Amino acid sequence: MNADLAPPSASRRLCALCAVSLLLAAGPAGAQGFAGLGQAAEGFEPVRPGPFAFPRDHGAHPGFRIEWWYVTANLKDAEGTDYGIQWTLFRSALSPGGTHPDGGWATPQAYLGHAALTTREAHYTAERLARGGIGQAGVTAMPFEAHIDDWRLAGPSLRDVTLTARGERFGYELEMTAGGPFVAQGDEGYSVKAADGMASRYYSQPFYEVHGTLMLPAGTQTRGNGNGNAPPAAIREVAVTGQAWLDREWSSQPLSPGQSGWDWFSLHFDDGTRLMTFRLRDETQDDFASATWIAADGTPTPYRGDAISLTPLAASTVAGREVPTQWRLTLPERGVDIEVAALNPQSWMDLGFSYWEGPVTATGSHAGMGYLEMTGYE
Template sequence: MKRRTKGILSALIVLAVMLSCLPARAGDAWEQAIGPREWRFPRDHGDHRQFKTEWWYFTGNLVDAAGNRYGYQLTFFRHGIRQAVPPPRNSWSLRDVYPAHFAVTDSTRSKFFFTDRISRSGPGLAGSQEGRMNVWNLNWFARMEQEEIRIRARHGQTELDLTLRPGKPPVLHGQNGLSRKGPRAGQASYYYSFTDLKTAGRLKTAQTGRTVEVRGTSWFDHEFGSNTLAKDQTGWDWFSLHFSDGRELMIYLLRKRDGTLEKESSGTLVEADGTYRHLGLSEIAVNVLGTWHSRKTGGRYPSSWQIDVPAADLSFRLAPSLQDQELTTEGSTGVNYYEGAVEGRGVLKKQAVTCEGYIEMTGYAGSIGGLF
């Protein structure tokens, strides 16, 4: 049964890629992230189907009553196959596919779990709602009601059920939410985050077989666009970090084939009061101190960093909470990448600080092509 399910999922991926490569027809032109956007919340927590690709991205660092530490990732993707569905339309008409990824890091026990899936739009299988955050993939979901976000995922003996409450307003990255990924027109996305989500709920892992109450801090990214990466770009390194003094830091570095960084790489520094500022590439220095080699994919990933942001008087070292946090998503997007909990310590404005958060690294173990 498992082999048959994987075959069906693989067929969906192949179909999606083939359809994506077909010439555009009238009414199938995807909107580009080009100019300023008039943001409206909670409307913009919902989907934006005029754009080809969109994701709702949750990561967080948790602790239980016994002091055991965990990290988690729950990501919902929407990838447009066609802008307009030709008649006759029905509930099975294929317009979008919905991959999703779910991972849990048990830092205390040095265990990592991940799974992935892909579903098509159809009667209740997977989808996203316009005008409010409500995205689901079979029995996984993320839903916002009033000021709280409820997320839930379950696979086998691993289960996550959390309530997230924003401690700060949405943060708009780049230029008022327009996050450039390169020099070409439209090579960008619209991108915002909840950087400080007070988190509480329940977590169950296969290692213990029991459900524990957990608390912590989460980060939410919502990004949508139609034309982001160029052929000379090999991947990216993304950091989302919470500091012990109440600040947050996002860094997004795009790597090019010639070994340089795309000049549109950037970051955002969020103050304890919720105000924030854009950081250009010249204001960020990230030096790799060590690497980790994956036996599964052969990829060699950075595994520790020295990061300096002189304009913020910030300097710190960072490392994964657990070395192997690599995802091989052959059941959904077909991309090998690293998404893991990290922790560090350093100095911010001459005061000692600690930090925790997440890092995502792509392009170190194969192509980032395919659906994304």
């Protein structure tokens, strides 16, 4: 990767208001679900159960209102220093219909990219906004490519990809190869999110082995999000290896209106098993919990409700708000009773819409590492 980490020009952000208006949805989160994901979706395609069709489903589903390609990775350098990275491409349909016969700017697809790099001392973030139909952003299934500006997740297939991103003071280029199958979440990929049946189509690839290079400021690192007006810094390259997790999800209304946010965990355990679990917080009724236990061979077992317990143990003051950064997770049927703690409690994504996202460690009945995302803590 080029050591020049300056972002693209501001002219690339012409569609910012369009993308944010859908993804972030004006108005209080509690009135329509977090970030508008509980808004009624009249005219968009409904989510239905059924088998996935690969490689087609690795690509875009323009008839649905919202979709994402989301990668997190836990990495170490030769000295054993821990790092985490995030890369997310969101696709939003600004109106029903999927495509437009005129193409170009008339295509009602907007894209938003988020990237982050986390150390124990610092948390760097960057954002991209683009319009589909003009070559600035898009996704193809085979060979696989998801891109926005010069950020890319691409390769001969989604099992073997290169991941790149850059921000003002950081960057990364990582090679990712899947050593296991794609995993359907929920009921064979039909992931229920609320008691009233709101749902998404959801699968993961939790078996990526990773190697590559991180780009970080040389010299002393300062705590922060990397988005300030600091003068350009010299860049050092760090060789890393580790594990990554991809989530693919699409829907038209995945949340209920009263759901104010979620706490989502993806965990790699040292014995080769994996665990995905989330809690959707609700202002009007009980919270909704779900989990998938993933065996070392990729066999998934879904759980809901009281089978899984997610309990905050300690909070940190982050960007002027209290955010739980230490948790207890239990899944008694699998003998799981663990504490999960943030590598860097100040991992706040201060972007177009704000949330907490960062690497975590797990101790207790199962040791390992993973990622935690928390939304709706305003």
